[in-house]
Amino acid sequence: MTPELGHFALILALMAALLQGLLPLIGAQRISSYSAQWIALARPAAQTHFLLLVFAFACLAQSFLTNDFSVAYVAQNSNTKLPAMYQFAAVWGGHEGSLLLWVLMLSGWGAAVSLASRQLPEAMVARVLAVLGLVSIGMLAFILFTSNPFERLLPALAEGRDLNPLLQDPGLVFHPPMLYMGYVGFSVAFAFAIAALISGRLDAAWARWSRPWTTAAWVFLTIGIAMGSWWAYNELGWGGWWFWDPVENASFMPWLAGTALIHSLAITEKRGAFKNWTVLLAIAAFSLSLLGTFLVRSGVLTSVHAFASDPSRGVFILILLAVVIGSSLTLFAWRAPKVGVGGAFALVSRETMLLINNVLLVVAAGSVLLGTLYPLLIDALGLGKLSVGPPYFNTVFVPVMVPLLLLIAVGPLARWKHADLRDMARRLRVSFILALLAGAIFPHLMGIWTPMTALGSLLAVWIASSTVFQIAERLKIGGGNASASFWGMHLAHFGIAVFVIGVTLVGGYQEEKDVRMQTGATVSVGGYQLRLLDIGAAPGPNYHADVGTFELSRNGHVLKTLYPEKRHYFSSQMPMTEAAIDTGFTRDIYVSLGEPLDNQGAWSVRVYFKPFIDWIWGGCLLMAAGGFLALLDRRYRLRVKAAVTLPGSVSA
Amino acid sequence: MKPRHKRITLILCGLASLAVAAVFVLRALDSNIALYVTPSDVFAGKSPQGKAFRMGGLVKKESIQREGMTTRFIITDTAKEISVSYTGILPDLFRDGKGAIVQGRLEQDGQFVASEVLAKHDENYMPPEAKHAIEQAQKK
Numbered sequence: 001m002t003p004e005l006g007h008f009a010l011i012l013a014l015m016a017a018l019l020q021g022l023l024p025l026i027g028a029q030r031i032s033s034y035s036a037q038w039i040a041l042a043r044p045a046a047q048t049h050f051l052l053l054v055f056a057f058a059c060l061a062q063s064f065l066t067n068d069f070s071v072a073y074v075a076q077n078s079n080t081k082l083p084a085m086y087q088f089a090a091v092w093g094g095h096e097g098s099l100l101l102w103v104l105m106l107s108g109w110g111a112a113v114s115l116a117s118r119q120l121p122e123a124m125v126a127r128v129l130a131v132l133g134l135v136s137i138g139m140l141a142f143i144l145f146t147s148n149p150f151e152r153l154l155p156a157l158a159e160g161r162d163l164n165p166l167l168q169d170p171g172l173v174f175h176p177p178m179l180y181m182g183y184v185g186f187s188v189a190f191a192f193a194i195a196a197l198i199s200g201r202l203d204a205a206w207a208r209w210s211r212p213w214t215t216a217a218w219v220f221l222t223i224g225i226a227m228g229s230w231w232a233y234n235e236l237g238w239g240g241w242w243f244w245d246p247v248e249n250a251s252f253m254p255w256l257a258g259t260a261l262i263h264s265l266a267i268t269e270k271r272g273a274f275k276n277w278t279v280l281l282a283i284a285a286f287s288l289s290l291l292g293t294f295l296v297r298s299g300v301l302t303s304v305h306a307f308a309s310d311p312s313r314g315v316f317i318l319i320l321l322a323v324v325i326g327s328s329l330t331l332f333a334w335r336a337p338k339v340g341v342g343g344a345f346a347l348v349s350r351e352t353m354l355l356i357n358n359v360l361l362v363v364a365a366g367s368v369l370l371g372t373l374y375p376l377l378i379d380a381l382g383l384g385k386l387s388v389g390p391p392y393f394n395t396v397f398v399p400v401m402v403p404l405l406l407l408i409a410v411g412p413l414a415r416w417k418h419a420d421l422r423d424m425a426r427r428l429r430v431s432f433i434l435a436l437l438a439g440a441i442f443p444h445l446m447g448i449w450t451p452m453t454a455l456g457s458l459l460a461v462w463i464a465s466s467t468v469f470q471i472a473e474r475l476k477i478g479g480g481n482a483s484a485s486f487w488g489m490h491l492a493h494f495g496i497a498v499f500v501i502g503v504t505l506v507g508g509y510q511e512e513k514d515v516r517m518q519t520g521a522t523v524s525v526g527g528y529q530l531r532l533l534d535i536g537a538a539p540g541p542n543y544h545a546d547v548g549t550f551e552l553s554r555n556g557h558v559l560k561t562l563y564p565e566k567r568h569y570f571s572s573q574m575p576m577t578e579a580a581i582d583t584g585f586t587r588d589i590y591v592s593l594g595e596p597l598d599n600q601g602a603w604s605v606r607v608y609f610k611p612f613i614d615w616i617w618g619g620c621l622l623m624a625a626g627g628f629l630a631l632l633d634r635r636y637r638l639r640v641k642a643a644v645t646l647p648g649s650v651s652a
Numbered sequence: 653m654k655p656r657h658k659r660i661t662l663i664l665c666g667l668a669s670l671a672v673a674a675v676f677v678l679r680a681l682d683s684n685i686a687l688y689v690t691p692s693d694v695f696a697g698k699s700p701q702g703k704a705f706r707m708g709g710l711v712k713k714e715s716i717q718r719e720g721m722t723t724r725f726i727i728t729d730t731a732k733e734i735s736v737s738y739t740g741i742l743p744d745l746f747r748d749g750k751g752a753i754v755q756g757r758l759e760q761d762g763q764f765v766a767s768e769v770l771a772k773h774d775e776n777y778m779p780p781e782a783k784h785a786i787e788q789a790q791k792k
Contacts, residue, residue: 347662359666359670363669363670370677370681384687385688386685386687386706387755388681388685388686389684389755392681395676396676396677399676515721516720575745595741597718606741
């Protein structure tokens with residue numbers, strides 16, 4: 001019964017989305033005598049839509065927790081022996097459920113907008129919610145027609161197929177929801193942009209309204225990507241933190257576009273400039289999110305994430321993608337010429353700095369897009385099959401990122417409209433010297449000097465020191481009145497410095513060894529010694545495992561015992577490597593078991609020394625924390641008067 | 653500078669940096685793509701010479717031999733077979749009779765030396781390239 005209720009709730013949610021998507025949009029045009037009522041419908045429709053989806057989602061979760069294997073999706077993704085936490089997480093462990101999560105998030109963002117938009121004009125709210133409703137119609141139709149999670153499987157199976165063992169990790173519980181919150185969150189920025197295009201009110205007030213939503217989505221996406229990276233590091237057993245896997249790229253492209261959007265929204269809010277560009281970025285960020293969904297869900301990619309999937313579903317998402325991008329660009333082409341240019345600015349000014357930031361981020365996103373889609377394109381044209389590997393991305397990405405990272409220290413110092421170069425140079429003098437020293441000396445302290453480690457250390461110290469000096473300057477002239485967004489920006493930029501340190505030192509000084517080990521053997525890595533004491537069997541809830549016992553020591557002092565596992569899951573006979581990691585502030589020691597090599601009890605063992613790797617995720621968390629701080633800025637909660645006359649307001 | 657000149661300067665700078673970026677990107681793309689080839693293609697002499705490429709197919713049953721950290725096995729598209737050697741730890745799902753993709757170079761003696769072995773994370777899933785290789789071979 002529960003699955004049918006869930007299915008029914010999904011259909012009702014589609015009805016609510018239709019109401020939310022159509023009537024308020026028509027009402028906001030003020031062409032009917034019922035306009036006011038239709039506009040007023042937007043909020044309740046959005047909230048009902050959300051509640052119905054929460055109900056549908058709860059029904060699916062209930063089917064999982066009660067092991068209802070008469071539901072095909074549950075039978076494919078769960079098992080009676082699966083621990084309860086993973087039974088719940090398995091709701092989004094497969095295709096159907098993850099789409100349900102996607103649309104739940106979408107309606108959740110809509111409900112949040114409906115609750116936190118009291119200060120906005122009613123017509124604007126109606127349009128924003130309507131656009132969100134329209135997107136939801138597309139996704140709900142997709143779920144109902146091609147990927148219904150409530151489909152029955154009769155006769156029911158006695159036992160489910162079990163969740164893919166790779167997904168049985170605490171990371172799965174948090175990573176997809178966070179990532180989807182971010183992905184889908186860009187729909188709000190998109191909806192604001194479309195609403196502004198329809199109304200012709202593309203002004204500073206619009207930028208101010210959409211800024212906190214964009215930042216919020218960006219915070220979730222940042223955390224989501226960082227968690228995905230951390231999960232891959234822990235779970236895949238390859239010891240890497242980023243593989244330029246197409247699916248990683250799919251989440252990274254919206255992040256790059258979103259980062260550009262955050263910066264261009266700053267210009268549009270403060271100076272009323274670059275409005276068209278900002279709108280275009282908002283459309284791009286959400287389109288890339290949809291593209292990401294398409295890439296992951298259609299199975300067109302060869303990727304670690306590419307599980308068995310159905311290509312006919314890909315066609316549906318592709319059509320949805322074409323409709324969204326096509327209609328929004330058409331609207332853009334129609335409306336954009338009416339938008340004013342905004343305030344003028346000098347060649348050396350914060351506007352220019354932010355513009356360069358945007359160009360670099362967009363080029364970066366474009367090159368990732370090219371590398372990700374190129375194999376698909378060549379294949380579609382029948383020119384053969386090929387793959388674009390990490391070397392491509394590394395070669396392209398580093399030259400684009402270096403100027404961007406150099407600018408992070410400079411940009412916040414520049415004044416709006418016209419910046420004084422000499423004053424900026426004076427304020428950057430000390431950072432410059434520190435950065436050069438760091439580049440020259442620091443790599444020697446770590447080991448050998450290489451151009452890449454020197455460059456990385458230089459950039460990190462350049463950003464970190466300039467950030468610290470700017471905060472110090474601000475505190476000297478009275479830091480008490482500094483806004484939350486000031487602290488947020490600097491915290492996020494500081495996070496980048498931390499991230500750069502991590503990336504540089506892992507890249508430059510990691511040690512990786514694949515070795516054959518017998519009981520009693522010792523391998524040394526990065527100045528540490530690992531001794532294999534024993535490999536024995538151990539039972540688990542839905543698997544049995546071989547567990548290695550390794551003693552980690554340094555210069556004869558025993559530090560810790562590590563227990564990497566090789567698990568064999570009953571249901572799928574799939575082996576899984578569970579690495580054991582000793583995490584430290586300045587390094588990780590990583591051990592994973594390969595396989596038994598011969599009859600004398602020897603195993604292949606993988607041992608890594610990863611200096612400063614946790615700084616990579618730490619940096620991401622600092623960036624996210626910076627975004628969160630910026631959200632708390634008081635000005636986003638001020639009631640905006642109807643007649644805001646900030647530079648560059650136009651009416652159509 | 654007049655605003656018009658400024659705008660032109662900005663646009664020119666933008667275009668110039670885009671052009672530089674495009675050159676970088678295309679050069680990087682050109683030197684970093686790996687072609688997918690089937691074992692039959694290799695026999696037909698259609699594999700890139702002296703360059704790394706990817707080969708997809710099935711791991712032939714009972715062909716896996718271990719020697720210390722080096723593993724030798726045969727990749728087949730059911731028509732032709734190529735022997736492959738790889739040093740290091742193989743992915744969890746690398747199995748007898750299952751699909752796999754190897755990346756590496758073909759040596760003079762016809763042995764494929766893999767620098768990377770990819771197997772997928774779902775036991776019922778066949779990498780599209782491996783499937784493609786088998787379909788191609790069976791068409792003939």
